[in-house]
Amino acid sequence: MTPNNASIACEKICRLAPIVPVLVLDDAADAIPLAQALVAGGLPALEVTLRTPAALDAIRAMASVPGGVVGAGTLLTPQDVKAAKQAGAKFGVSPGATAQLLAACMEHDLPLLPGAATATEAMRLLEQGYTIQKFFPAEAAGGAAAIKAIGAPIPQVRFCPTGGVTLQNAPAYLALPNTICAGGSWVAPKSLIMAKDWGGITKLAAEASRLA
DSSP, rough: OOHHHHHHHHHHTTTOOEEEEOOSSOOGGGHHHHHHHHHTTOOOOEEEETSSTTTTHHHHHHHHSTTTTTEEOOOHHHHHHHHHHHHHSSEEEEEEEHHHHHHHHHHHHHOOOOOOOOOHHHHHHHHTTTTTEEEEETTTTHHHHHHHHHHTOOOOOOEEEEEOOOTHHHHHHHTTTTTHHHHEETTTTTHHHHTTOHHHHHHHHHHHHHHH
């Protein structure tokens, strides 16, 4: 998979909804009902971060949920890429981008949303063909104002900002012409997952889906 093809695939996924839930799961048994709740609320693109031992099993489970498109977040190494692809991930997300990570995604045909936080990083990825990128950590790196500023000289790149994005500040990001969607964890808070309040999560997802 070429970087250009990866960006084409990621663009289609990013356009499914204004918000991509960023999910941290401690128990893979919660994966299917969580995915069903988010899809029911209008958020079909799901990023399961590889931050817990349950993450890969959660991806395997979510891959079977109708209407959902599950991806793996926090990809750091080629081994992460291989494991995510084998678990059924349809796309990958990384906080940054290394040559080895990019090569692994191309080798395993995993569309990648590579992370960038500066104009130089965005330019380096653009040189390789990545026109859809993750802006991380969004709030710490300057927020919507930073993405707007980068967009002036580099309009070819569109971003999915993640990191500190909330229901309150998401509209400012989504209003920018170079923001394609945003990633957020508030739609599936740990408290509701632990309480197995799937109806509550569906309500949060529905609220987020209307941000478009």
